[in-house]
Amino acid sequence: MPGPKNADGTLAWLRRRNRQRVMEILRMHGQISQADIARATGLSRTTVSTLVSELKEAGLVADIDTKSAHAHGGRPGVQLVLRNPSHVVVGIDFGHSHVAIAVADLAHNVLAERWYDLDVNREAARALDVAADLFAEVLSEVSAERTSVLGVGMGIPGPVDRAHGTAGSATILPGWVGLRIAAEMEQRLEIPVQIENDANLGALAELTWGAGRDCSNFAYIKAATGIGAGIVINGRLLRGATGTAGEIGHTTLDEAGPLCYCGNRGCLETVASGPAIVQLVGRVNGETLTLSRIVELASGGDLRCRRALADAGREIGVAVAGLCNLINPERVIVGGLMSQSGEVLLAPLRESIRRHAVQAAAETVDVRAAVFVERAELLGSVALALLGSDGGDPAQNRVAALSQAESRP
């Protein structure tokens, strides 16, 4: 590639860079109009128009008919999509008791999906093997070659040490201690793998397909067995120095409170996590309830279950109020199993934000339920492979390399 040594070289370099930028925007949005590409890149409409014509000629980009999308409330006008049917990305989700996998094309369509029940917490090595088998299965289902996979995103249900590709906490995932998860998976698949925690993946799923689609500053709260936040600032995930940004479940609410498994006292999770709610509700009619059953009973009007979830919502709201003061999000998107109780959880959570956050931040924030609950992490893993992380991301680099190789200078 010629460097910017002379005027011609500079122009060619600039054009290539702009073309890459357009490809990147298309990959992030799945489908987007030419005018929106101009807005997103800051390039002039004329420049975008020229670039798009070139990309169409090279067979990399195509128009799609959006009349039907418009009829269903989508945006009108001609939309563009990446035309690369031979290229796909894969998402792998390790839950506490399942392995799930999905393959998607670059226009953000999920082409195939598989779920497998397994005690993931204890059987780490087996979970990785199962994922590798499912990987081969979904690829053959969509007739894709291993070489056509641009990237793999992977989720684990707990904190992630992104620098080492390991589980960030031995107390949360005992079976995964010392395992270099990303490296292990890469070895099995022979493809670069990125890992991310469940709350961040939920945020990416909502950003790409759900309640955060039209929003670039929001906090996604996962309220389930654990409580965590995925924070999106200017359309990008905030990870922090070591990837633990958003651990609001371990916000201290009461310094003299009960001991938390993290080693501190009075964390939010000691009063509002799934296990804390299960313990609070106790046995009903001789039956020890699960969180999922409690949510179901609350929706059916059970007063004790409603109260337990409402109190959890109030406590979560205290921590979220602090988050609102710090990042002033446009939206708070609440996901995880508890969010299925709807307003039972959300109303007190909203009230708590109003009471504890600065007025300007509390007044404008829109608190709503997430679109995805069960598939949040799986879709988030797919989104992770599609969107990539900031720089140094294998999928992004491979797409950039491809667009360079396939487009003329």
Ligand SMILES: [Zn+2]
């Ligand atoms: Zn804690």
